[in-house]
Amino acid sequence: MRRKDSDKERHILITAMKLFSSKNYNRTSMQEIADSCGISKGSLYVYFKSKEDLxxxxxxxxxxxxxxxxxxxxxxxxxxxxxxxxxxxxxxxxxxxxxxxxxxxxxxxxxxxxxxxxxxxxxxxxxxxxxxxxxxxxxxxxxxxxxxxxxxxxxxxxxxxxxxxxxxxxxxxxxxxxxxxxxxxxxxxxxxxxxxRDVEPLMNENLWALYLEEASEEKIHPLELIKQMKHQVKDESVPETQGEEAIQSLTIMEQELMNMQPRSAILKGMLRNLEPIDSLEKSRLKLADSLQLNGKK
Structure with missing residues (x-):
């Protein structure tokens, strides 16, 4: 395998960046980058396996x-x-x-x-x-x-x-x-x-945590889970009365989480309201876990 030259690698990075910026990333080919750098296309692939890698x-x-x-x-x-x-x-x-x-x-x-x-x-x-x-x-x-x-x-x-x-x-x-x-x-x-002035912050603790949340399934923020569950209630065959009660319970939880100090009793109560809906069980348990509450039956 050919050894990489750090100066040449830096030259490729800077040259490609200028091309992407001036000509647009999607309209710039690896051949054009190689030509601008004064190297062969094969040599360019020694440094970077693809345009996305570059x-x-x-x-x-x-x-x-x-x-x-x-x-x-x-x-x-x-x-x-x-x-x-x-x-x-x-x-x-x-x-x-x-x-x-x-x-x-x-x-x-x-x-x-x-x-x-x-x-x-x-x-x-x-x-x-x-x-x-x-x-x-x-x-x-x-x-x-x-x-x-x-x-x-x-x-x-x-x-x-x-x-x-x-x-x-x-x-x-x-x-x-x-x-x-x-x-x-x-x-x-x-x-x-x-x-x-003791103004209530817009980015309270829960919204800040939601903003910082990474898009991994294991780390979904409670507010995002509630949003998903609302869609789930509407998309699945949940009886109308149960569906309305579920949406109300989820909305109350959503509002409670916007407070500076969400009350665990309210959150637990709303979780219990969701227990009769079998199709929400998996999401409900995940929400309880995310809230660090015991939402199990």
């Missing part, structure tokens, strides 16, 4: 690059959590501006890929990004703002996106450091306002 490695290469830079800031013990947060945001925004082709590539409608690892990888990166903001806000402002940290993360990301559009798409002469300083002042005000 795309996945492009994503990993660029995300790893930014992670390495952030790790260096994390290791600087002279910086406070707030200083690290500001510097790391500057790194992320600088990377966005310097590597616009990479972010345009992610914005493309990449459909029909057989390698589901690509979808999963991008989905996980998006989740990790929001989690990173949420965790840092807790580090900076303390555990008392934990109920609002997820909402704060979404506020922050939304503001960043708007200013990045002005800088990148509209060519506004805004300096990154100035933008970050401004955003830090705004998030100070937002977090303080939420905690001082």
């Amino acid at each position: 795309l996945l490695n492009i994503l990993k290469y660029y995300f790893q690059y930014i992670e390495d830079q952030i790790r260096m800031v994390e290791q600087d013990e002279s910086l406070s959590p707030k200083e690290k947060f500001s510097k790391e945001i500057e790194i992320k925004l600088g990377h966005y501006i310097e590597n616009q082709e990479f972010y345009r590539l992610q914005g493309q409608e990449i459909s029909g890929l057989s390698d589901k690892n690509i979808y999963r990888y991008l989905h996980q990166q998006n989740i990790d990004q929001v989690k990173w903001f949420e965790q840092y806000l807790i580090k900076i402002y303390g555990d008392q703002i934990k109920p609002y940290a997820a909402d704060g993360a979404f506020f922050f990301i939304g503001m960043i996106r708007q200013y990045m559009e002005l800088i990148v798409l509209n060519q506004f002469p805004l300096h990154i450091k100035k933008v970050v300083r401004f955003l830090m002042i705004q998030i100070d005000s937002i977090i303080k306002g939420l905690s001082d």
Whole structure:
């Protein structure tokens, strides 16, 4: 087997990324990539077994690059959590501006890929990004703002996106450091306002857990299970009276889970209401397990 050259591999990744960005992933062939890299198509397949494998490695290469830079800031013990947060945001925004082709590539409608690892990888990166903001806000402002940290993360990301559009798409002469300083002042005000007024968070514990949920059957969030069970009641031959009662019970559970502190007695009672419906037994037991309640007969 021929040995891979790391410099050549990096050259292929960068060249392919630019082609995918400018020409569109679906309209770019492996032969075109090989020609642009000055190598044979056979040599290209030594490095990447398919175009999808190449795309996945492009994503990993660029995300790893930014992670390495952030790790260096994390290791600087002279910086406070707030200083690290500001510097790391500057790194992320600088990377966005310097590597616009990479972010345009992610914005493309990449459909029909057989390698589901690509979808999963991008989905996980998006989740990790929001989690990173949420965790840092807790580090900076303390555990008392934990109920609002997820909402704060979404506020922050939304503001960043708007200013990045002005800088990148509209060519506004805004300096990154100035933008970050401004955003830090705004998030100070937002977090303080939420905690001082005792506002109920939009992203409560259950919705936050649902957002973070991976798409594996074993880890389906209770709210998602309830949604599936509602469809199940409507799609299967459940007697009308039982069906109406089941939908009512599921809706009550859904509403209860939206509260800051769901009451287990209500949840258990609604689960018991579902016991007479044999076709829901498997889903009911899975829901009880997900809620960590004993929903068995």
